[in-house]
């Protein structure tokens with residue numbers, strides 16, 4: 001019944017927390033029988049708004065209308081009674097119960113005070129069939145993977161008779177195949193008359209599956225668009241409220257001094273194979289050299305050789321004209337080299353350590369952070385607060401552990417740390433992989449700013465838009481070698497894709 005009937009209408013919603021206005025003047029219209037996406041940066045107020053609709057928060061102002069009827073929800077049970085169900089970002093299942101018990105928990109069918117498991121089972125089996133959401137009802141919940149837990153949460157909501165389903169970042173925890181399955185099940189539910197509201201910041205999936213998209217920025221609704229009316233970039237710009245880097249119309253800041261040079265660099269692999277094979281390039285001050293390539297074609301070995309973490313069997317690495325080929329990694333780091341690693345969790349951050357220890361990481365020999373032989377805690381913390389402020393890391397303070405931050409904020413902290421030592425050369429491996437679009441834009445801006453001030457950047461990225469948008473020159477790696485060299489003006493994702501898979505091997509030099 002995709003028509004103009006509204007399943008949900010929110011008008012002028014305001015929700016405050018001490019010191020924070022999480023939502024203000026929010027207006028939302030969700031048509032019945034549609035999939036409606038809510039997008040926005042981390043902290044924009046999406047979860048708060050949905051919790052308000054679900055009766056978990058009571059708004060300071062505003063109106064909630066469900067199926068044409070105005071409601072005041074004092075608790076989730078009021079919202080459930082109005083046909084609303086919510087699957088949270090962080091699941092809330094009891095591990096020591098079976099799946100069946102979890103689904104009926106709090107809504108047990110009883111005959112004269114005795115829970116009727118068989119009645120429940122029959123009802124749930126019917127729901128599993130109609131929604132395509134299958135799970136073993138007798139399994140202990142503790143045995144379930146994340147994807148299966150999510151199915152249990154969905155069944156739990158359907159079991160309570162929800163016709164309006166709210167899913168908060170449901171795909172954040174799923175692998176691609178599970179995402180496809182989830183969306184096909186959501187389409188089945190909609191075909192069956194349900195209405196779906198889902199939060200996401202993965203714009204590709206939002207553009208693919210939703211009927212309508214509402215954008216929330218800084219606590220308020222700023223746009224309602226249809227997926228076929230906007231590009232991914234336009235949607236991202238609506239989310240962050242400013243223009244994002246694009247490859248066109250920028251001025252070059254490439255200077256003349258060579259900051260990083262690699263000459264005929266080769267790294268041995270198993271047997272006769274070379275993981276890196278005769279690679280040469282220069283990066284000048286103020287230049288971003290982008291490296292495109294399918295993962296595993298020598299990019300990692302190239303970084304390791306530049307950082308000194310692996311010894312090349314052949315070739316030279318020069319930083320600002322100095323041959324550093326036989327020096328230790330630490331020497332290179334204190335002489336102007338910085339690194340954003342491939343895997344921030346394994347290499348870049350100490351997740352259990354507070355943020356201030358993380359920003360100190362790799363810089364603990366800097367006198368600025370020492371008092372005699374000891375760490376100067378006050379100076380270190382003050383420095384961390386500077387990174388937090390300059391890089392807009394969203395955190396209550398510098399003493400929280402790194403794991404408490406979202407991926408985007410972890411990465412902003414890491415990039416902030418690497419740039420605040422004012423390096424001459426930055427090796428940046430996938431600097432925005434897995435972060436939300438707001439953090440991505442912020443990181444891009446910081447990289448550009450540093451480049452404008454003369455930083456030489458080796459940018460390894462699987463995001464071809466990012467690569468074309470930020471680079472002054474691009475090389476494509478295939479099978480350990482440079483397979484093509486091109487400018488961002490001539491590079492298209494299609495052409496890069498061809499070189500990345502080994503096609504058109506003629507430009508190598």
Ligand SMILES: Nc1ncnc2c1ncn2[C@@H]1O[C@H](COP(=O)(O)OP(=O)(O)O)[C@@H](O)[C@H]1O
Nearest residue numbers: 017020022040041042043044045046047048049
């Ligand atoms: N229970 C709460 N108490 C205090 N502040 C909160 C609470 N929930 C959310 N916030 C704050 O409200 C803002 C919006 O948060 P949230 O709705 O979770 O954003 P999103 O889901 O878009 O990432 C953030 O600044 C967050 O810190």
Ligand SMILES: [Mg+2]
Nearest residue numbers: 046047048089
């Ligand atoms: Mg949220």
